[in-house]
Every structure is written in C-alpha cells, then in structure tokens.
Amino acid sequence: MKSIIKRTTIRKYTEQNVSDDMLHQLLEIAERTPTMGNLQLYSVVITRSAEGKAALAPAHFNQPMVVSAPVVLTICADFHRTTAWANQRNASPGYDNFLSFLNAATDALLYTQTFCNLAEEKGLGTCFLGTTLYNAQSIIDTLHLPQLVFPVATITLGWPAEQPALTDRLPLRSIVHTETFEDYTAEKINDFYKEKELLPENQHFVDINHKETLAQVFTDLRYTKNDNVAMSKHLIEALRRQGFIE
Amino acid sequence: MKSIIKRTTIRKYTEQNVSDDMLHQLLEIAERTPTMGNLQLYSVVITRSAEGKAALAPAHFNQPMVVSAPVVLTICADFHRTTAWANQRNASPGYDNFLSFLNAATDALLYTQTFCNLAEEKGLGTCFLGTTLYNAQSIIDTLHLPQLVFPVATITLGWPAEQPALTDRLPLRSIVHTETFEDYTAEKINDFYKEKELLPENQHFVDINHKETLAQVFTDLRYTKNDNVAMSKHLIEALRRQGFIE
Numbered sequence A, B: 001m002k003s004i005i006k007r008t009t010i011r012k013y014t015e016q017n018v019s020d021d022m023l024h025q026l027l028e029i030a031e032r033t034p035t036m037g038n039l040q041l042y043s044v045v046i047t048r049s050a051e052g053k054a055a056l057a058p059a060h061f062n063q064p065m066v067v068s069a070p071v072v073l074t075i076c077a078d079f080h081r082t083t084a085w086a087n088q089r090n091a092s093p094g095y096d097n098f099l100s101f102l103n104a105a106t107d108a109l110l111y112t113q114t115f116c117n118l119a120e121e122k123g124l125g126t127c128f129l130g131t132t133l134y135n136a137q138s139i140i141d142t143l144h145l146p147q148l149v150f151p152v153a154t155i156t157l158g159w160p161a162e163q164p165a166l167t168d169r170l171p172l173r174s175i176v177h178t179e180t181f182e183d184y185t186a187e188k189i190n191d192f193y194k195e196k197e198l199l200p201e202n203q204h205f206v207d208i209n210h211k212e213t214l215a216q217v218f219t220d221l222r223y224t225k226n227d228n229v230a231m232s233k234h235l236i237e238a239l240r241r242q243g244f245i246e
Helices: A002-006 A020-030 A050-060 A080-088 A098-121 A136-143 A186-198 A200-208 A214-222 A225-241 B002-006 B020-032 B050-060 B080-088 B098-121 B136-143 B186-198 B200-208 B214-222 B225-241
Strands: A042-047 A071-078 A125-129 A149-158 A176-178 B042-047 B071-078 B125-129 B149-158 B176-178
Touching (some): A002 B020, A071 A098, A098 A149, A200 A214, B050 B071, B050 B136
C-alpha cells in the first residue's frame, strides 16, 4: 500500500535492464486478477528491441519514453484465443460483437493495473500511454494483431531515473456519491476544482497558452472536440476491422 | 504482493461492517491511480442501504452477494464532472463521443482494480460483477446517473466468511507474445487449455450439462452468441441515451 500512496508516473528510466525473470514473474502474478468466467480475455505483447520500439513510437506521437524505456508492454483485449479454443472443441463461439469487446477490454485493463501495482511495489517505474486508443489501427498493424484482438493499454516500464513530485488529486467528496448519484451544483464544481486551479503550475499553463481558464487548456488544446470526434471514427473503424462490430 | 498471490473472489461476507473511515481511506488512496490528463474520469456510488441493494440486485441477476454484502460499489465512467467544470469556466467541452467513453471507462477500471488490490491487502473480500455491462440501463435508472455517466464495474465488499481454493489460470506462455503477436496453432491451444480441461470440477461441469467439451459450456450456456448480440444492442442504446454515441 505504501508504494501506491507515493506512486508517480515515471517517464525517465536508468540504463539498467528489467530482467526477463522479473518481468515474467510480475506478469504471472498479475494473472490472479479476476476475469470474465476466468477466461482471461487478454494478451500482452512485450517489445524490447530498438526496432520494435521505433515502430511503435509514431502511434504514441513519438513520446520519448516509448524508445527510451527498456520494456514496452501492449496489453490487448483478446477474444481470439477463446474463439480458437472453442472452434477446436466443436463449440460455436459468439464473441464478434461490441459487448464481447468491452468484456475483454475490462479483463485487459484490470490485469494491466494489477501489473502496474505489482511493478511499482518492486520499485519499477511505469507510464500508462493513453495514446493506445488514439492510434489503435497503427498498433494493430505494427504488432500484427489478428481478428478479435485489440490494443487497450500501453505501459512503458523501467527503473526510475527521476523522482517527480506527487501530482494533485480531486478531493474524495468529488468522486463519491451515497446511494444515488447526486448531481453537481455550481458551488460543488467550484469546491472540487479550486485546489487544482490554484496550483502555480496550472496557472502557468493557462498563462503560457493565453487562455482564460484551466478548463480551456483541456478543451481547446489537450482534448478537443474535433480530435475526439475524428479519433472516435477511427476507433470504431478499427473495432470493425478487428471483428468486434458488424 | 502476498495478498495478490493468494487472492480469490469472495462472495460470502461476515456480519461485520466495513467502516466509513476504512472505505473512504481506501477509495482515497486508490485515487493515486493515473488517469487521462489527471482528469479522474470516474465516480463511485456507494450503496449500503437494504433498499438500495435490493433495487440494484435485479440488474445483477439477483446474485446473492449484492444484498448480502455490507457494501456495494458501482464505479462509473464519468465525463459529466469535467463537462460541468468546462461549461462553468467558459470552455467548450467535446466529450459526448465514443472515444471519450472509452477514455473514462479506462480511468474507471484502472481505479477499480487499484481499489480492489488495496482492499484485499487489508483483508477485505471483493467480488467483481461482470453483470454491470449486461444491464447498464437498469443500473443507470436505479442510481439516477446523468448524461455522460455510465456504470462499468460493480464490486461487492465485505469481510470474508469463506476461504475458496485458488482457481486455475492459463500458463503465462498463453498470454505473452514477444515483439509481435504470434498466432495460436492447434498444438498451442491444446497446450494452453489442457490443465483447465483436466480439472475435476470442469469435467464435472461438462458432464452435468451433457456437453462434449468444456468450451461448449461457455459457448452454449454461459456466454452465448444470442445473449451477446442482444446485450450488445442494449449496451449501445444505453451509451446513446447517456450521450456517448450520436
């Protein structure tokens, strides 16, 4: 628990390698994470080679940790294994649909987070790359993912070469609802975001981007409607190609 | 790490309550889990009342732990909070789309798994209810979830009143691929599933259901194509109603 309280995302790693023994041990222990029907609807592609990392980098907008980390893990929702098993056992699989994608994505994401909790407990540093969903088709092509396999998370992994300060979090009262969902009032929103908005680094972001508010930095620059709409379209096309949507 | 190695899903709980202090502490520490842009795109609805649990139970096919557990947590993908904040700060949010749903679902699921790992480290027992996605609209109605909030996970929580045996897992070699995805051959599928198929409890399942193979128990009874197709349709309708699909 101590490691979770102090965790920060690590983007810079030392030259020290992560041994196969340690990596495999962590990946195996993480398998204790529960999954749908205990079917374990996920796969992990381990990228260690310089060529492999360079091939993945563009999909992740060339963020430097993709090539500098000793290990890159691409965790995939995988209904292909279960489907192959069923076909080979005179059973008729029916997992080429949207629910099955979300079931497998759920298994894969829960598995990913246990792996990260375990890795950080060992002193390793991790960075979760949200870019995986933005450029899924590129990752599918690079890793040769077959039908019913879809990348949902990428983790860069290595020994920390930095000690970033803890980042802010919303107060617990902004996350938790009792019995039913209590809608947010203007007063509550002001209360929830006050601390975040007053942080000097966030005020600096607003200034250097010539924005009025921190929220505008998110809506106008970091996560814009235009980008989200375009990437939603690509994501749905990629899900269709992988066989998860008709 | 020890608690993860030995973890099992717990469906029976003692009469002992889980204190608000402990629950809130665990929910707060779990907030260290990374999220997209540090926006924390999730919410948690805590259900403790008998009425609240009874209202949720049908959505979970009346599995007994929903009413018998001292605490039921419904973890939601939530872009409503961020959207309300943006609207209040003269910013134009664009999160009513499919990518944004998956971004928020990712945040919510990673948060859920850290919470479960922390709870189990404290000796609590958890059960992850996959039924959340099957009957999402019913949960949305029961918990009064507004637009851009969608339930993605339900956890029942309490002090264990059972000690189930460890369940089987696929061998690590069935999960891991090196550099690129190596497709499954017939030999590999036989190797991956051999141990699972030979387990006495699984052979018993096959027998009592009058099936030829274990895979048929999954495809014909537990997770059928007809159910998956019907529930996919409901899921997409629910996502549309909540504003995540046009």
